[in-house]
Amino acid sequence: MTTQSYIKDYPRPQFVRDNWTSLNGEWDFRFDDDDLGEQANWPQGLQADRRIRVPFTYETEASGICDPSFHPQVWYEKEIDLPAHVSEKRVLLHFQAVDYAAKVWINGRYVGMHKGGYAAFAFDITPYVTFGSSNRVTVKAEDSMDCAQPRGKQRWQKDSFECFYVQTTGIWQTVWLEYVEPTHMESVKITPDFDQRSVSFEYHVPGAGQAGQELQLKTVIRMKGKVVKTFSIDIDRAWMQMSVSLLHEANGPWKFIAWAPEHPNLFDVEFILYRQGVEIDRVLSYFGMRKISIENGKVLLNNAPIYQRLILDQGYWKDSHLTPPSEEAILEDIDWIFAMGYNGVRKHMKIEDQRFLYWCDVKGLLVWSEMAATFEFNDQAVESFKNEWVEIVRQNYNHPSIVTWVPFNESWGIPNVLRNKHQQQFTEAIYHLTKSIDPYRPVIVNDGWEHTVSDILTLHDYEEDGERFLLRYRDKEQVVGNRIAFNNLKYALAEGYGYRGQPIIISEYGGIAFQSDKGWGYGNQVGSEEAFLERFRSITEAIQAFDYISGYCYTQITDVQQEINGLLTEDRKPKVNLETIRKINLSSR
Incomplete structure (x- = not known):
């Protein structure tokens, strides 16, 4: 930590x-x-x-x-x-x-x-x-x-x-x-390079370069309290960049330590700004040395394949809705996710409180960061979406826990993307705009179906029966060739786009709910815990059976208002035996 x-x-x-x-x-x-x-x-x-x-x-x-x-x-x-x-x-x-x-x-x-x-x-x-x-x-x-x-x-x-x-x-x-102070650091963009064992810093100091400033910025990098690297640069313009190696032995032998869910090591970093030798600003931050990449149809973390066991999280609480009621509530949700055998979270239709992302960084929880959708396609929607999405990607860029950007979901806001060239071009523009800011993370366009230029091919399928699931996905070429329909005649790719060897992830499934007249889940509601767990086992193990599927995301962690398909209630009480859920999630991976 x-x-x-x-x-x-x-x-x-x-x-x-x-x-x-x-x-x-x-x-x-x-x-x-x-x-x-x-x-x-x-x-x-x-x-x-x-x-x-x-x-x-x-x-x-x-x-x-x-x-x-x-x-x-x-x-x-x-x-x-x-x-x-x-x-x-x-x-x-x-x-x-x-x-x-x-x-x-x-x-x-x-x-x-x-x-x-x-x-x-x-x-x-x-x-x-x-x-x-x-x-x-x-x-x-x-x-x-x-x-x-x-x-x-x-x-x-x-x-x-x-x-x-x-x-x-x-x-x-x-x-x-x-x-x-009137002259101060506005931001620092931190980019780790896992393969080169180095890190780059892009400093933004508005007003730098003006006469009489004579600014110098000192950066101190520590791991577990030990100084790993210290360096200083003169700041003579508003934007400056510096890359440094972390294979440094000035303080004795040091072993390279990476960030991953099983060992979420973080480097502390301190930025100290001086004017004419006098300190005028001091900021504390951190970063994780990790790499997300795609190779041979797999998502890699630090150059090794990672099977993503995600759970959908809409970030709602009963008495405070989208606002976390406390920092303790944030920690409680993260601990529940780990207890159920998941290694990541798809933060659905919400940009979460930065304290949540901090604790995911600290505890090693993978995060898919997903933008809140519009529900129309017009010039106003395009402009509003683009402007806010750019702000969000820039603000949350430094968090090592974020491993995927998800600007679009289920064709929301782009309802005719299957065939409409204007809407397809919009998704391509957002994809490339995101990549221009952050070329190091996968971008999913559009999550669930009807993909255009997505780095990962994600599918939403609320099939209730594991055997039918096995039959549907037994031929990968049928799936990626738009010859298999799911979820009311949806297809994997938008027209005019072909499969390019991307990893495939079932990024929504499950949604099981107990019988109730007060809300809904996906498919038929179940009448007992035994029936719930058997259905959960059947569909989860069906997904796990396919080597070409690189992970899944279960819907969802908690009930949300009228949607009662959570593994936990709105007030965070387990609805089924979570140890059984954990064992099923970890059974074959």
């Missing part, structure tokens, strides 16, 4: 400074269904009629409001004190996620706007604040039922239906302040 960068509840564990303040807790709150707030100048004083507990949305019980109805505009207000001793600093106001558009005022003055419900963002509010006194933060969140908006599993109708749940509106992840 990396300990250098860990601070409990710290919202951004990949880039840690010690001078920060959480703004979570009680805020004033007000609905604005008629969108009158800006015209009525609410940023000058909200005159709120209720309180809300941030970062939980008004739809949740955890917020203290628990109103599931849709309100398109909501307002927040909070008084914050800024101590006089930080008056020489810049004050950054961070939002880890606001759904969907956020407008921010400080002391009644407009600061800026951000669109995108799943990406983190920040504003420099220094010109708007008064140090040594109270300051008023006002936030307006604008949401919609527009299907061109990336929304994932959030409903776009009045009531929940099928696998779509109560919407998420407004602030749903941590809000916090950070105090930095």
Whole structure:
């Protein structure tokens, strides 16, 4: 475990400074269904009629409001004190996620706007604040039922239906302040090279190169407290890159250690920025030395084939919906996943809290990171999706646990991708755009069926009977040649695209539910634990029987509102014997 960068509840564990303040807790709150707030100048004083507990949305019980109805505009207000001793600093106001558009005022003055419900963002509010006194933060969140908006599993109708749940509106992840010098590091992109036993750092220091700066940046890499490498570079422009070997013996013999699920070793790294020899910024981070590649129809981790036993995780909690109720709740879910014999998670239709990704890095849980879908294809949807996806890939690039990017799922938002050239071109564009930022991870387009240029061929199949599953997949050439249909006449590839030897993974199956009139699962509901486990065994062992299938993803870890096909209930209680689930998962791999 990396300990250098860990601070409990710290919202951004990949880039840690010690001078920060959480703004979570009680805020004033007000609905604005008629969108009158800006015209009525609410940023000058909200005159709120209720309180809300941030970062939980008004739809949740955890917020203290628990109103599931849709309100398109909501307002927040909070008084914050800024101590006089930080008056020489810049004050950054961070939002880890606001759904969907956020407008921010400080002391009644407009600061800026951000669109995108799943990406983190920040504003420099220094010109708007008064140090040594109270300051008023006002936030307006604008949401919609527009299907061109990336929304994932959030409903776009009045009531929940099928696998779509109560919407998420407004602030749903941590809000916090950070105090930095006028010149500071904005980001560091870390790229390990497993084969060369080296790592490269791309530093972003806005303002570097200006007259009189004379900046130097020192990087210290440690493994388990021992210094592995130290080096310094002069920073004379905003973007700079440096690659270094980690086969270094300045501190005695050192054995190369990689990151993998069975030994999730992490290097701690410290970045120290100096101006004319005086320290002005210090950031703690970490990275894992690992490689994801594809060869001969297999996914390789560190040049060895890895069989991925994934479980679908939508990241919902009963009382807080998309927002993790606590860091302990994040850890509990990860521990359940390991206890059931899985080595990874497909984080479905959600970009998860960065603390979740941190703990996956620490504990060695593989992650497929999947974008929240739109449900229409038009110019607005294309632009909104592209902009937010780029933000997300860049923000989460450094996490070693993320081994696959999944921008599209089941043709959602691209409903005619089977034949429509415009929609096919859109998926190709997103694929290549993702690769331009991150050429080192597989990209799946589009998960489930009707693939275009996907690095992995993934199939969703909720067949209930193992024997029928064996018959369907016995001839690989029939599957990849679009001659086998599954899930209501879906095919593996979009028209005009051929199989290129990609690995094949059954990335959704199962979805077994007990008999109930309060929800649904996939296929026929079962009446007993014995029937549940026998069906689970039958279909899982059928998938495991095929050498050409490189893994699977079971649906799903927990019940979610009306969808009751979890191995755990919404409040994380096992529904069947999990040791039996574990043994089946580990039986042949």
